[in-house]
Amino acid sequence: MRENTSKTLRGIRSSRVLKAIAFAVAGFALLTPKYSVGADSAPRVVLNTSKAGPRAMESQTETVLLRDYKFAWANLEQALESNSTAPINGLFVGTANAWLTNAVTTQRSSGIRSRYLNQNHKVEAVFYAPEGDLIELHDTADYDLQILDGDKTIHDEHVIVHYVVLMNPGSDRWVIRQIQAVPQF
Amino acid sequence: MSSSINTACTTRKSRIGSEQWCRVLQADVRGDVRQSVRRRGALAFAICAVFLAGMLYAQDTDLRAPSAAVAGTPASIGTTGGGSATFYLVGPSIAIERAVQLGQDIPLTAKELESAGKYIAIVCAGNCRSVGFFVAPAKPVSLAFLVHPSRAPVGESNVVSGVALPFDEFHNLVLTPTSVDFQLTAAGAAPVSHRASTQNGAAWFRTSSGRSAGNLQITASINGVSTRRVVQQVASDPCRLQIKGQRNAKGFVVETEPVRDCTGNPVPDGTIVTFTARDAQGTDTVDAPVKKGIARAQMEGTGPVTISAASGVVMGNELHLGAQ
Amino acid sequence: MRRLLPIILVAVTVLLMVIGLTSVGRSGGTVGIASGSALPGFSSNANTPEQALSNFLIDVQRRNWDRAFASVERTNDSVNEQSFIQEWTGTNGGLRTFSSLESYDARPLHATDSEAQMRVRLHWSTPVGPMEDVRDFHLVHRADQWKVVWDEVPVPNVPSQVIPVNYLRWDLVQGGAGEQWGSNNVDSPHVRIVSMNAVDSAEGAVVMGEIVNEDTIPAFVNVQATLVDAAGSAIDDESSFDKILHVLLPKQVSPYRIDFPKVSLGKVKNVHIDVKATLVPASSDPVIGVMNQKLDTDAQGRAVLHGELLNQSGETVNVPHVIASFYDNNGKVVWVSDGYVQRALLPQESEAFAVEIPKSLAGKVQNFHVVVNQYSMHNS
Numbered sequence A: 001m002r003e004n005t006s007k008t009l010r011g012i013r014s015s016r017v018l019k020a021i022a023f024a025v026a027g028f029a030l031l032t033p034k035y036s037v038g039a040d041s042a043p044r045v046v047l048n049t050s051k052a053g054p055r056a057m058e059s060q061t062e063t064v065l066l067r068d069y070k071f072a073w074a075n076l077e078q079a080l081e082s083n084s085t086a087p088i089n090g091l092f093v094g095t096a097n098a099w100l101t102n103a104v105t106t107q108r109s110s111g112i113r114s115r116y117l118n119q120n121h122k123v124e125a126v127f128y129a130p131e132g133d134l135i136e137l138h139d140t141a142d143y144d145l146q147i148l149d150g151d152k153t154i155h156d157e158h159v160i161v162h163y164v165v166l167m168n169p170g171s172d173r174w175v176i177r178q179i180q181a182v183p184q185f
Numbered sequence B: 001m002s003s004s005i006n007t008a009c010t011t012r013k014s015r016i017g018s019e020q021w022c023r024v025l026q027a028d029v030r031g032d033v034r035q036s037v038r039r040r041g042a043l044a045f046a047i048c049a050v051f052l053a054g055m056l057y058a059q060d061t062d063l064r065a066p067s068a069a070v071a072g073t074p075a076s077i078g079t080t081g082g083g084s085a086t087f088y089l090v091g092p093s094i095a096i097e098r099a100v101q102l103g104q105d106i107p108l109t110a111k112e113l114e115s116a117g118k119y120i121a122i123v124c125a126g127n128c129r130s131v132g133f134f135v136a137p138a139k140p141v142s143l144a145f146l147v148h149p150s151r152a153p154v155g156e157s158n159v160v161s162g163v164a165l166p167f168d169e170f171h172n173l174v175l176t177p178t179s180v181d182f183q184l185t186a187a188g189a190a191p192v193s194h195r196a197s198t199q200n201g202a203a204w205f206r207t208s209s210g211r212s213a214g215n216l217q218i219t220a221s222i223n224g225v226s227t228r229r230v231v232q233q234v235a236s237d238p239c240r241l242q243i244k245g246q247r248n249a250k251g252f253v254v255e256t257e258p259v260r261d262c263t264g265n266p267v268p269d270g271t272i273v274t275f276t277a278r279d280a281q282g283t284d285t286v287d288a289p290v291k292k293g294i295a296r297a298q299m300e301g302t303g304p305v306t307i308s309a310a311s312g313v314v315m316g317n318e319l320h321l322g323a324q
Numbered sequence C: 001m002r003r004l005l006p007i008i009l010v011a012v013t014v015l016l017m018v019i020g021l022t023s024v025g026r027s028g029g030t031v032g033i034a035s036g037s038a039l040p041g042f043s044s045n046a047n048t049p050e051q052a053l054s055n056f057l058i059d060v061q062r063r064n065w066d067r068a069f070a071s072v073e074r075t076n077d078s079v080n081e082q083s084f085i086q087e088w089t090g091t092n093g094g095l096r097t098f099s100s101l102e103s104y105d106a107r108p109l110h111a112t113d114s115e116a117q118m119r120v121r122l123h124w125s126t127p128v129g130p131m132e133d134v135r136d137f138h139l140v141h142r143a144d145q146w147k148v149v150w151d152e153v154p155v156p157n158v159p160s161q162v163i164p165v166n167y168l169r170w171d172l173v174q175g176g177a178g179e180q181w182g183s184n185n186v187d188s189p190h191v192r193i194v195s196m197n198a199v200d201s202a203e204g205a206v207v208m209g210e211i212v213n214e215d216t217i218p219a220f221v222n223v224q225a226t227l228v229d230a231a232g233s234a235i236d237d238e239s240s241f242d243k244i245l246h247v248l249l250p251k252q253v254s255p256y257r258i259d260f261p262k263v264s265l266g267k268v269k270n271v272h273i274d275v276k277a278t279l280v281p282a283s284s285d286p287v288i289g290v291m292n293q294k295l296d297t298d299a300q301g302r303a304v305l306h307g308e309l310l311n312q313s314g315e316t317v318n319v320p321h322v323i324a325s326f327y328d329n330n331g332k333v334v335w336v337s338d339g340y341v342q343r344a345l346l347p348q349e350s351e352a353f354a355v356e357i358p359k360s361l362a363g364k365v366q367n368f369h370v371v372v373n374q375y376s377m378h379n380s
Helices: A002-040 A059-082 A094-110 B002-011 B018-036 B042-059 C004-022 C049-061 C065-070 C081-089
Strands: A044-048 A112-128 A135-149 A152-169 A174-182 B075-079 B084-091 B094-101 B106-108 B117-125 B127-136 B142-148 B151-153 B160-167 B179-186 B192-197 B203-207 B214-222 B225-234 B243-248 B251-256 B272-279 B282-291 B294-299 B305-311 B314-321 C034-037 C072-074 C100-111 C115-126 C129-142 C145-150 C191-200 C204-213 C219-228 C234-239 C253-261 C270-279 C288-297 C303-311 C319-327 C333-340 C350-357 C367-375
Touching: A044 A059, A059 A094, A059 A112, A059 A152, A059 A174, A094 A112, A094 A174, A094 B084, A094 B094, A112 B084, A112 B094, A135 B084, A135 B117, A152 B084, A152 B117, A152 B127, B142 B214, B142 B225, B160 B179, B160 B214, B160 B225, B179 B203, B192 B203, B243 B305, B243 B314, B251 B272, B251 B305, B251 B314, B272 B294, B282 C367, B294 B305, B294 C288, C049 C065, C049 C100, C049 C115, C049 C129, C049 C145, C065 C072, C065 C081, C100 C129, C191 C219, C191 C270, C191 C333, C204 C219, C204 C270, C204 C333, C219 C253, C234 C253, C253 C319, C253 C333, C253 C367, C288 C367, C303 C319, C303 C367, C319 C350, C333 C350
Parallel strands: A044 A112, A174 B117, B151 B225, C072 C145
Antiparallel strands: A112 A135, A135 A152, A152 A174, B075 B106, B084 B094, B084 B117, B117 B127, B142 B160, B160 B203, B179 B192, B179 B214, B214 B225, B243 B251, B251 B294, B272 B282, B272 B305, B282 B294, B282 C288, B305 B314, C034 C100, C100 C115, C115 C129, C129 C145, C191 C204, C204 C253, C219 C234, C219 C270, C288 C303, C303 C350, C319 C333, C319 C367
């Protein structure tokens, strides 16, 4: 029986070691490419304006909107990862700016960082104001969300989030005034 | 001992690979360990098993998200298990960290849940568990009301438009469909009402400008909350620019008849009228502003002169004055 | 030998310096043209008209007013040293008060034993760039010397008077930063380009035309143009800078001109025009009349539009700036030119102006429109 017990214990130990090695190898294999792609890749945004109304969207507006929305997400990612408010200031105004600034400052004081990796955004313009001074977007975004406390990853999840976004024309760009996640559209 | 391990194992069932680990451990505790306590070294194993079980008990916890959280309303996150842990809440405008006791509800204050959107609650005690939940906007208490243009020429169709967006007290966009009442009031005209329901958080209208210059007051109301904007209805381009002139000691004075648009509204003071006088000496021009409805200019010259006037791209009549 | 070489070098250098300095005012590349600059020099006796004028202008450059005033022959007793100085240094915050005489070129028009006529190009450096002033001087031979005749009539003082002005002002009230979204919805003024023309000039491509403020409020406008080649790439982009009436009152029309130095229109496929209009506080005063405008040829044979600016208001315009658009017989803008008036425009007083038209276009010009930009110290 002693033999059995010791065999079992040895088995447990060896299986734990094997598992740990397997997990470590798998984790390394999975995470390494994820980080390198995430660090280099810009958000991918696809914009559909066919349902925008009551005003039809001008092609130039569409181009600028796509460019600025993409930049905005890249800046958001940078701000929340580096805990710096500087990237927020150009493309976020009003409530969006206040919320993100708050998020960054509270993250900084809590020692937390967030990473939005491998972003894909399927964006649909659902409202374009008659005078062209407001656009509402529905963004179905999927990305890898990592939350870190210091260097320790405390949350790592691939998420699909629906965002309702209000954008205004600024002096030379479209800026985000409101960005609000919802369970569904 | 066995039950505690059982509990630990049950709570860990959802974890990948944990069942096999638990079966092995339970078999150890119920069978082999009971026999081996009589043997040498069994005590060490028992201590190890108790320690491991305790660790598992402390680390394993389930998180229950608030079912229908509303912005600015306190809520709580239910936890199971025991021992101390670190709690993190990451939301649209917040990231906090604090120590919590597992097995007890974690209270979330109204302040922590002011922004509508997705939140992630994380509890770490060795391992980390997380749960996501949404916070919905509260009741609408204000309206963002965008009205354009701020100045509209009279008599133009579909020139005035407005968009109303309801917000709660924490600046969250309220997306639940709600009726918005638009009321348009201009001096000397009956008020006009229009009701529209919000779609995706926005309600809008479009209308024509009136025929009289003056302020057009536009009010958007929702659940007793209203926001007012003013559109200035202004005169259109001058319709008939008529000038007259007479000689004086310095030369001659030329002035317009009261300058009006085609619907009879006087053009705003400050509108520039360009007077041009041509005589043998050359050309004189004066950009004169309309003051009290009339533009006036003093010009020089004693010989016969031809005078014309223009305002923007609108030309007036020509006037000939003989020699003094 | 070791010591001799440095001594020779120093001696030659000193000799050259003395020659260089004493020759100021007489040197010139062209026979009959005297020129000078702000370099220090020694005035010698005025034995020739050129020498007399040169001495005089060097004194003016150095602001050696006592000697300069002493060297002129006055024809009018009302001219005193103060008014003489003001003629050169400007008054009332005019452009001349911020300018300095950099150099000059003098050319004799005619000369006898007793008198001479000299034409001088005075090169001024000013805050708005280098400016050239052409002036004819009359010199007479008195005793052993030539003297500059100073016949400038001093600028009359504006008599004390009350000028009633019904001020029209547009003030801009801006809400605080914490205002609700949508509450500060005062639209930008509506302005429109009413004409545009692009031509090649000696200096490069020029884009010009006219712009109108169609709104009921004043607008601060600026026009930006981008030249695009056949491949759709931008060749250059420039703005109208000071060649536009920046503050446009309601229904006011302004010329604009955008210069693209060293760019040929041959390469240009498209011109993109971008107009920026912002709401500004403004006043409709002062009103400046542009009187006696005439197309003419000046003393140097250049085609010019000249006339007089008459300040019809009660406030001084420190730096008047004239911008003129010239039209052909189809009403198309064929040229836009501008010029600064060096003297301040006093209330109820007039000042002469002249703007040049390229000779090649002078024959085409059938009509013109002049506007006046005004810079007043108390408004800036």
